[in-house]
Each structure stands twice: as C-alpha cells, then as structure tokens.
Amino acid sequence: MATTSAIEWTEVTWNPTTGCDRVSAGCDNCYAMTLAKRLKAMGQARYQADGDPRTSGPGFDLTLHPESLEAPYHWRKPRIVFVNSMSDLFHARVPVDYLRQVFKVMWDNPQHTFQMLTKRSLRLRRLSPELDWPPNLWMGVTVESAEHVSRIDDLRRTGATVRFLSCEPLIGPLPGINLDQIDWLIAGGESGAHARPIEKGWVDEIRDSCLDQQVAFFFKQWGGRTPKANGRLLDGRTWNEMPELAAG
Numbered sequence: 001m002a003t004t005s006a007i008e009w010t011e012v013t014w015n016p017t018t019g020c021d022r023v024s025a026g027c028d029n030c031y032a033m034t035l036a037k038r039l040k041a042m043g044q045a046r047y048q049a050d051g052d053p054r055t056s057g058p059g060f061d062l063t064l065h066p067e068s069l070e071a072p073y074h075w076r077k078p079r080i081v082f083v084n085s086m087s088d089l090f091h092a093r094v095p096v097d098y099l100r101q102v103f104k105v106m107w108d109n110p111q112h113t114f115q116m117l118t119k120r121s122l123r124l125r126r127l128s129p130e131l132d133w134p135p136n137l138w139m140g141v142t143v144e145s146a147e148h149v150s151r152i153d154d155l156r157r158t159g160a161t162v163r164f165l166s167c168e169p170l171i172g173p174l175p176g177i178n179l180d181q182i183d184w185l186i187a188g189g190e191s192g193a194h195a196r197p198i199e200k201g202w203v204d205e206i207r208d209s210c211l212d213q214q215v216a217f218f219f220k221q222w223g224g225r226t227p228k229a230n231g232r233l234l235d236g237r238t239w240n241e242m243p244e245l246a247a248g
C-alpha cells in the first residue's frame with residue numbers, strides 16, 4: 001500500500017483517500033488528477049470512480065480506502081511518509097471520524113514521520129480541536145501565491161507540533177511572508193506541458209525570509225516541461241534543509 005516516492009522531500013506515499021476537487025489556482029495542473037486518469041485507464045481498482053467534471057476528473061472522485069489504514073503497521077523500518085499524494089485529507093467529504101482514524105494510525109506508529117499537506121486550511125483549523133495531534137505528524141498548507149497567505153494563519157492556529165508550507169507550484173511572489181511558528185518551507189516551480197513560469201526574484205525573497213526567520217528551507221526545482229528540466233540549484237547550490245526527525 002506504500003509507494004516509493006520520486007518527491008525529493010519524502011520517502012514513500014500513503015493514500016488513505018484518493019481523489020479531490022480543485023480549490024484554487026495552484027490546482028490548475030494537478031498532477032494527481034492527470035495520474036488518476038491514467039490509473040483508471042490501466043484498470044487500477046482504487047481509481048475507478050469519476051469525479052465531477054467541472055472540478056475533478058476520471059478516476060478522481062473523493063474515495064475513502066479504509067483497507068489502507070493497516071499499511072504503516074507493517075513497515076518495520078522508520079520511514080518518512082507523505083500522506084495523500086493523490087488527495088486532500090481535509091476535503092469536505094472526508095468524515096471527521098475517518099480523519100481521527102488516520103491520526104490514530106500515526107499515534108500508533110511513532111517510528112514513522114508523517115507529512116500531510118492541504119489547501120483546505122479553513123477546515124483544518126476548524127477541525128483542529130477535535131483531533132488528537134500526534135508529535136510525528138508534520139502538517140503543511142500550500143501557499144502558491146500571496147492570495148493564499150491566510151492559510152498560514154489557519155495552520156498556526158492548529159495543534160500541529162511541526163508546521164510547514166509548500167510554496168509549489170509557486171505562481172506569484174510572497175513579499176514579507178510571516179513565518180512565525182513555521183518550521184519548514186518548500187518552494188518550487190511548476191512542471192509539465194502547461195507549466196507556469198517562476199521568477200528567481202520570488203525564490204530569492206522566500207529563501208531570504210527563511211534565513212531571516214530561521215526556518216528550514218528546501219528548494220525542490222525550477223520546473224519547466226519536466227521536473228528536472230532546469231535543475232534545482234539556487235545561487236550555485238542545493239537547499240535541502242528539513243526539520244529534525246523526532247526520535248522514534
């Protein structure tokens with residue numbers, strides 16, 4: 001049930017739900033939606049339910065997979081696990097009780113570090129008091145442009161122990177970003193046939209904000225037609241900082 005991940009800042013992916021609906025401009029070229037369409041065509045059982053064509057796509061209807069909840073119990077070696085690379089766990093159609101079950105799996109498996117990302121920060125904030133936050137969960141929100149910096153305020157108001165931002169695909173500048181109570185920031189440009197261009201000045205400004213506010217900074221890629229098209233060097237070096245892993 002775990003898939004080795006090509007994402008630079010994680011090791012494996014784990015999807016207790018699949019499917020989603022677009023919520024903001026960062027979703028315009030959603031890689032998960034494109035992949036779900038392919039997986040449906042290949043006959044994969046988890047990707048057979050079609051989403052609303054206005055906001056989702058073939059094989060991408062929000063679907064719970066309770067049979068996946070067992071998987072982390074069977075991984076012996078400690079892993080860094082990206083939860084829901086193919087969905088958004090704070091989607092309105094994920095019941096609170098199911099969220100609690102996912103959180104319990106993380107509590108029961110302290111040897112692993114779980115990373116979870118959402119664009120639905122309002123629901124994240126509202127449900128936060130109803131959730132028992134495990135210390136081995138890094139909770140993140142996507143901030144693709146200045147239009148969505150309020151997601152950072154929502155994240156700050158949760159009970160998460162480690163908080164991070166994914167500024168990817170970065171489609172606009174984030175001047176004067178407030179990183180108070182934020183532990184980690186990932187930035188990166190978009191990739192694919194319809195990739196929107198990133199500007200170096202935006203990345204410089206974010207990197208400098210991280211340095212000033214002592215936040216770990218990870219620069220994933222410049223993006224382009226393929227993820228590796230323009231590499232990931234910024235001012236002649238890679239930026240691979242991450243929060244400290246809790247002892248399992």
Ligand code: SF4
Nearest residue numbers: 020021022027030087
């Ligand atoms: S929130 Fe994430 S998974 Fe959902 S449509 Fe947007 S980019 Fe895709």
